[in-house]
Amino acid sequence: MMHPLVRALLGPWELRWEVLIPLALFGSLYALGWVRLRRQSKTQKVASKWRLVLYYLGLGSVALALMSPIDWLGTQLLTMHMVQHKILVMVSAPLIWLGNPYPVALWGLPLSVRRFVTAGIAGDTWLRAGLKAISAPGICWLVFTFTYLAWHDPFLYDLALRVDWVHNLEHLTFFLTAMLFWWPVVNGAPRLHKSMPYWGRILFVLAFVPPNAIAGFAIANSPEVIYAHYNTVPRLYGMSALQDQMIGGAVMWVWSSEMMINVAVIMLGVMSLKERKRKQKETEAARSAQKPLSEHRIEKVEVAG
Secondary structure: OOOHHHHHHOOOOOOOHHHHHHHHHHHHHHHHHHHHHHHHOOOOOOOOHHHHHHHHHHHHHHHHHHHOHHHHHOOOOHHHHHHHHHHHHHHHHHHHHHOOHHHHHHOOOOHHHHHHHHHHHHOOOHHHHHHHHHOOHHHHHHHHHHHHHHOOOHHHHHHHHHOHHHHHHHHHHHHHHHHHHHHHHHOOOOOOOOOOOHHHHHHHHHOOHHHHHHHHHHHHOOOOOOOHHHHOOOOOOOOOHHHHHHHHHHHHHHHHHHHHHHHHHHHHHHHHHHHHHHHHHHHHHHHHHHHHHHHHHHHHHHHHO
């Protein structure tokens, strides 16, 4: 017999126009821009096939988090609410950045609008100044970490579960500040600051692990229910409110921390690969420089003979 929670997760999705319309708009702009760029060159690095896949996986994960049964289950189970937040923060935001959305979607705009946006960001404008200020790596880290932890305050968390517009604001701020956080990590365009070296990006993501782990550990090991809302809903899925809180806290503590560590390991691998390629190029350049010298010596010997 199917577990009630599994059955609920396989239930129908909710059509939410406030989610669907922005996703459709950004998805359409990206598709149009990608096609236009590909027409110029089949080997287009800006609009590669793998970036296309990652971008739409990112948009799809936003839809999964906000329109699937995960959304309404989050009002009944802290665990599902935590899963929802992790999808938005740890999956959707980095996948969308890896899709290189700015230059691709820009090409999906009409020419006049494209020029206007480009002038606003590339020129000496208040828009560029504002984006540059909020996209500094230290600001990105602080804004995201503060927002992430603040919404786990018992008062704000319960308020979000009781009031729809606060709940929507919670999800919006989670997603937007996560986009800020992953901007310098992925080094996505528009690049308004000097790119962080890979060791700096590794430290950047690992710095999030301690505050996240401490908050998740505190929730998972609390002897009483922290979020009163979950004491007021029917317990339909075989877990008490306290058991649900333990699992939800563990999701926050372990999953989020593990994902950041995994990102750091991947970047360490990329850094190592780039260093090997650099050394290989230097070796090949040295060999190329030695070859003409050897040929010159042979010619001198032949002439002397």
